[in-house]
Amino acid sequence: MQNCPACGAQIESDLVKCNYCGMLLGGVYARGDMNIIAEQHAYYKQLDAFIQKYGLTTQKCLEIGSAGGCFQDMVADYTGTDVAESLSKFYRKPYAVLRGGKYPFNDATFDGIWTINTFEHIPHLQQALLEIKRLLKPSGVLFFEVSWQCRSWVADGYDVRLYGDLGWYGKLIKASIPLRNSAVWRGIFTFPKRLFRHLRFYFGHKYTNIKYKRVRPGHHKIVWSPDAEACNHIDPHDIILWFESHGFMCLSHPLHKAAFLVQGGPLIFGKR
8 A cells, every 4th residue: 555645545556656646547547448449439439530620640649648549540640648657568659658747748749639538637737738738739739528527526426326325424415416416506606607707708818727626536446437536627618718818729619609608528629
């Protein structure tokens, strides 16, 4: 056993952990099921459409949070990145590890970047987003997908565990989930915030720092769901405003109506 440098929790020493912050990585990292075929991935069709639409099959591309590199053969000039040296054994193409919050590439290196279900797990979100800005060439394109708006109750599995497994406080949390997860309840809190931030942007304010909420990741031997180890609750609207403030254009959800009403799914950006 050892203590995670990020949170102090005890973790198994044989699990993959981040070279940057030491955070435990569960899910496929812990289970070792890295040999998924690209065509079987939930986002394969959307990613393939992105690659074809923007002519990236022969361009220089980077995947951030590439895990076992199942997408490495979708383009000719591919580089994968993640946080553990131990993942390199899954790659036939270049693979690099994040160190000190930076990737070992020069500025404006890549024509295309994609990242899928990664940024909800990155403790230093602002710094990670700035790395995308640094690495992407002008006129380059980005496919950005995360598990949006990760819920605080997921870390402890309140949504999947039985009432009999929980104490009185846990029972109250579980009973509140249907209401708190409903579209009406979430809209009450989400849309006023979006309206305020969008109007500020419309009248000239730039969101140089990303707006998001930290959530406590789970530290259990049982990973209750893929989002159980997420540490960020990210609204896609805030991601759009951040990239628009940093010289990008949202191609999938243009300003202003589509951006304001965005619900989720991949966001596609072009760098001006």
